[in-house]
Amino acid sequence: MWPGIRLLRRPLSTLSARGLVYEKHGEPLQVLRLQNLEVPSPGDYDVRVKILAAPINPSDINMVQGTYALLPELPAVGGNEGVGVVAEIGNHVTSVRPGDWVIPVDAGLGTWRTEGLYNESSLVRVPSDIPVVGAATLSVNPCTAYRLLSDYETLRPGDSIIQNASNSSVGQVVIQIAASLGITTINVVRDRSDLSSLVQRLHDLGADHVITEDVLRKPEMKELFKKCPRPKLALNCVGGKSTTEMLRHLDYGGTMVTYGGMAKQPVTIPVSALIFKNVKLCGFWVTQWKRDRAHNREEVTKMIRDLSDLIRRGKLVTPPSTEWPLQDFAKAMRDAQTPFLSRKQILIM
Amino acid sequence: MWPGIRLLRRPLSTLSARGLVYEKHGEPLQVLRLQNLEVPSPGDYDVRVKILAAPINPSDINMVQGTYALLPELPAVGGNEGVGVVAEIGNHVTSVRPGDWVIPVDAGLGTWRTEGLYNESSLVRVPSDIPVVGAATLSVNPCTAYRLLSDYETLRPGDSIIQNASNSSVGQVVIQIAASLGITTINVVRDRSDLSSLVQRLHDLGADHVITEDVLRKPEMKELFKKCPRPKLALNCVGGKSTTEMLRHLDYGGTMVTYGGMAKQPVTIPVSALIFKNVKLCGFWVTQWKRDRAHNREEVTKMIRDLSDLIRRGKLVTPPSTEWPLQDFAKAMRDAQTPFLSRKQILIM
Numbered sequence: 001m002w003p004g005i006r007l008l009r010r011p012l013s014t015l016s017a018r019g020l021v022y023e024k025h026g027e028p029l030q031v032l033r034l035q036n037l038e039v040p041s042p043g044d045y046d047v048r049v050k051i052l053a054a055p056i057n058p059s060d061i062n063m064v065q066g067t068y069a070l071l072p073e074l075p076a077v078g079g080n081e082g083v084g085v086v087a088e089i090g091n092h093v094t095s096v097r098p099g100d101w102v103i104p105v106d107a108g109l110g111t112w113r114t115e116g117l118y119n120e121s122s123l124v125r126v127p128s129d130i131p132v133v134g135a136a137t138l139s140v141n142p143c144t145a146y147r148l149l150s151d152y153e154t155l156r157p158g159d160s161i162i163q164n165a166s167n168s169s170v171g172q173v174v175i176q177i178a179a180s181l182g183i184t185t186i187n188v189v190r191d192r193s194d195l196s197s198l199v200q201r202l203h204d205l206g207a208d209h210v211i212t213e214d215v216l217r218k219p220e221m222k223e224l225f226k227k228c229p230r231p232k233l234a235l236n237c238v239g240g241k242s243t244t245e246m247l248r249h250l251d252y253g254g255t256m257v258t259y260g261g262m263a264k265q266p267v268t269i270p271v272s273a274l275i276f277k278n279v280k281l282c283g284f285w286v287t288q289w290k291r292d293r294a295h296n297r298e299e300v301t302k303m304i305r306d307l308s309d310l311i312r313r314g315k316l317v318t319p320p321s322t323e324w325p326l327q328d329f330a331k332a333m334r335d336a337q338t339p340f341l342s343r344k345q346i347l348i349m
Numbered sequence: 350m351w352p353g354i355r356l357l358r359r360p361l362s363t364l365s366a367r368g369l370v371y372e373k374h375g376e377p378l379q380v381l382r383l384q385n386l387e388v389p390s391p392g393d394y395d396v397r398v399k400i401l402a403a404p405i406n407p408s409d410i411n412m413v414q415g416t417y418a419l420l421p422e423l424p425a426v427g428g429n430e431g432v433g434v435v436a437e438i439g440n441h442v443t444s445v446r447p448g449d450w451v452i453p454v455d456a457g458l459g460t461w462r463t464e465g466l467y468n469e470s471s472l473v474r475v476p477s478d479i480p481v482v483g484a485a486t487l488s489v490n491p492c493t494a495y496r497l498l499s500d501y502e503t504l505r506p507g508d509s510i511i512q513n514a515s516n517s518s519v520g521q522v523v524i525q526i527a528a529s530l531g532i533t534t535i536n537v538v539r540d541r542s543d544l545s546s547l548v549q550r551l552h553d554l555g556a557d558h559v560i561t562e563d564v565l566r567k568p569e570m571k572e573l574f575k576k577c578p579r580p581k582l583a584l585n586c587v588g589g590k591s592t593t594e595m596l597r598h599l600d601y602g603g604t605m606v607t608y609g610g611m612a613k614q615p616v617t618i619p620v621s622a623l624i625f626k627n628v629k630l631c632g633f634w635v636t637q638w639k640r641d642r643a644h645n646r647e648e649v650t651k652m653i654r655d656l657s658d659l660i661r662r663g664k665l666v667t668p669p670s671t672e673w674p675l676q677d678f679a680k681a682m683r684d685a686q687t688p689f690l691s692r693k694q695i696l697i698m
Contacts (some may be wrong), residue, residue, distance in 0.1 A: 269630070271615060274607040274631060275418075281631070283622070285625060
């Protein structure tokens with residue numbers, strides 16, 4: 001399932017590839033080394049890709065640390081997301097051509113490298129007329145947000161949804177996709193010193209209502225629901241009390257989808273909400289979703305097309321980001337692990 | 350939605366109906382009175398029913414106490430379940446004839462009475478060749494068990510399910526229906542002094558595995574899963590720790606359906622079970638299920654037919670019960686509220 005890598009132990013005069021390799025799990029700054037990599041010629045179904053840009057996501061860091069639900073065989077190249085340009089294809093490859101931009105549809109491909117060899121089935125084409133950073137950050141967070149809004153409740157213009165961690169990468173995309181569809185968003189955020197600027201920023205993205213977690217317990221919610229219907233869908237990335245409070249406002253028969261657990265606390269639901277309010281709970285993991293569609297790409301390609309369209313039309317903006325040359329990866333890792341920084345750290349190859 | 354009742358304030362020489370009436374909510378023994386009732390002639394869509402037998406369920410008692418999710422207009426006749434024989438029908442009634450046995454398909458009909466007038470749509474025919482007590486106790490617990498096993502996961506012979514409160518009325522029917530379908534049941538019960546006789550009794554009903562709640566946390570579970578696959582479906586009537594422990598054994602992608610909350614504690618799920626094990630949670634309430642099908646009786650009649658067949662073939666036994674003449678209702682109520690008695694109290698009219 002995981003592409004093996006071959007480390008070059010001896011120096012070569014012409015080295016086409018370098019990558020951030022870890023031979024054991026641990027803190028990224030301690031275990032990641034920038035190493036030379038051998039990139040073999042493509043087999044029949046392989047695609048050689050020159051990586052253009054790759055972000056550092058929290059799940060990438062967890063994977064290096066060894067705490068993620070999916071772990072590669074070691075040694076491995078870090079990074080699960082990014083965009084590259086096809087350099088060379090195998091004889092039987094039909095879905096992409098040299099010059100095409102591609103993004104991964106499987107996790108664990110190791111995108112923190114200048115060049116890699118991938119199986120055709122683990123890549124999908126992305127239009128090359130959208131910004132590099134937009135394409136490099138498309139396959140995890142925007143895909144998650146898209147599926148959360150598509151797969152659980154039939155949402156029509158005027159319907160509303162509620163989400164916590166609304167300032168997360170996924171949360172910001174949820175706001176933008178929902179706004180483009182005329183769906184009202186109720187966005188829960190943690191209280192903080194610069195709350196008003198955060199609220200303004202989310203409103204600028206298209207958020208209808210931005211509230212802090214303690215407001216969920218207050219009579220202000222009644223006033224809010226005079227302005228919009230109760231949400232049919234709740235998106236949960238937190239867990240614990242925040243989630244239980246959010247659930248209370250869900251409409252009869254609504255669904256709460258959990259896609260993260262930032263609070264590191266379980267989800268607690270009153271029995272009466274299940275029986276008498278008929279709420280449903282489930283989870284979403286974009287990696288599994290894509291794996292389940294390894295042999296049928298229709299939904300994947302439609303999603304990439306829709307998201308690229310939104311980017312092109314300015315309805316989905318590229319996340320605030322800082323770009324780093326690959327050799328400065330240590331600084332990039334440090335900033336990626338700094339809380340409340342709210343900027344995506346991107347490695348440029 | 351609720352049929353009004355008319356109390357006879359003046360004595361009549363010929364009184365055809367008596368019923369257990371409460372004019373305010375409270376403890377059944379304090380608020381229920383055996384009173385004379387007027388039963389008007391049927392309107393075009395009405396059915397006059399002579400009640401044969403009606404059980405006392407926990408939800409009936411909660412309704413009298415005023416703590417249930419559905420409450421009737423007062424004064425009301427108690428009881429939500431039972432079987433009766435059609436005495437007279439209105440001009441436009443087509444689904445039943447005089448002499449037919451009928452059971453309620455809506456809650457709140459007030460079955461603790463000798464005779465009542467009901468709308469055709471609130472009744473469904475039941476075969477009269479099954480035992481009276483079987484018919485009188487068909488519409489709540491067996492219907493719940495049937496739907497729990499039918500509506501959430503596609504279960505095939507050899508598949509397994511897990512349930513807690515396995516000794517409850519619903520639990521016992523789950524065991525029997527599952528056994529008739531070749532589905533393996535893992536039945537969790539609370540530890541008690543007469544555990545071995547309970548285990549034997551559930552095995553006699555067709556239970557494959559009977560375990561106490563503390564075993565859920567023990568390595569014995571590993572041994573158990575060498576004998577049967579992990580359950581695709583978990584049926585929860587408890588809440589709290591019991592439920593979280595049960596959930597841990599659910600198969601990837603499985604569903605936990607909550608239909609009761611005996612422990613009066615919420616359901617707690619680890620975030621990872623939702624995201625990485627893809628478990629789904631929902632609730633079931635038979636009253637709402639039937640109301641949602643008020644205009645399409647196909648599923649209801651199929652279910653009644655299937656359950657009656659099981660009773661007729663001896664695959665679904667009538668619950669252990671004690672029958673009481675209506676005038677002894679006070680003793681029946683007392684026994685119905687006695688914990689661990691494990692007998693259904695039935696009023697015979």
